[in-house]
Amino acid sequence: DADGRLGPRSREVRATTPAAVTDDTPPTRPGDTRGRAAGARAVRLTWAASTDDRGVVSYDIHQGGTKVHSVGGDRTSAQVTGLRPGTRYTFTVRARDAADNVSPAGAAVRLTTPGSDDAAATAPTALRASSHRADGAYYIDLSWVPPRGDGVITEYQIELDGRAATSLVYGDEAPRERAEYSFYAGTQAGVTHRVRVRARLSDGTWGGFSAERKVTTGTGG
Structure with missing residues (x-):
């Protein structure tokens, strides 16, 4: 009350929090990966959506062994810019879920940007x-x-x-x-x-x- 006095305790209620659900299942591999040059310094990539029991949150684009781009899980295409003219590239796409599980890479897309490399x-x-x-x-x-x-x-x-x-x-x-x-x-x-x-x-x-x-x-x- 206003004088700081405590009343009797309420009836005790017991509760148990649910156990955390472990998600260690990665999304499926992105399918039908394709690409085309979009000028001398960019490429356009497309793929078929991956599936996951809890949903795909993003797709990672790798050039060789380096991650160079990422798009949201509702996307099935990406444009990668900042490339070099006349250069051969190999791109792969991987899906990622909310638990940070990463899918196997989709089929590699090999492209050469037009022009000459300086x-x-x-x-x-x-x-x-x-x-x-x-x-x-x-x-x-x-x-x-x-x-x-x-x-x-x-x-x-x-x-x-x-x-x-x-x-x-x-x-x-x-x-x-x-x-x-x-x-x-x-x-x-x-x-x-x-x-x-x-x-x-x-x-x-x-x-x-x-x-x-x-x-x-x-x-x-």
Whole structure:
């Protein structure tokens, strides 16, 4: 009451919450996947709807092994943009339900966008290479300007002496103006290496390689 005094307790009532229902069944595979080029930088994909006991909430579009687009579960088509002219692509579609179960991929759709690919336009620029010594070993120091295009570049491949040496993956703080990376190059001085860099673009493909630079351990450049 207004004076803070409590009355007698009510009759006790017992209740049991229902057990959580586990959903571990993925949707069915999207069927009849098809596609066509929609100009030099886009493709149009269509598919037959998947089914799920609790409903499909989205469809994920993958280019190779990279998810590049997503649409709502009520959609059976999508347009993927930001592609490169004259480039061969492979797309697959997967359905996703509310429990985050993902279906098997539908049949792969292989398309080539019209036009010619200008690899130079997708290559990192202003590559610089030098070396330094630390803890008895030599390291190669690189810096470059990311290629301009749709989205932020978050992954690079560094080629050393004609072979892929390492991959560099950034998180949310991927550089926009100039990227830098340093990696181990052995313990011997006076060894000359050839280095170049390329970026994974927003469409999931690798862009062109930067200009090649030579760097000799123990000389600083």
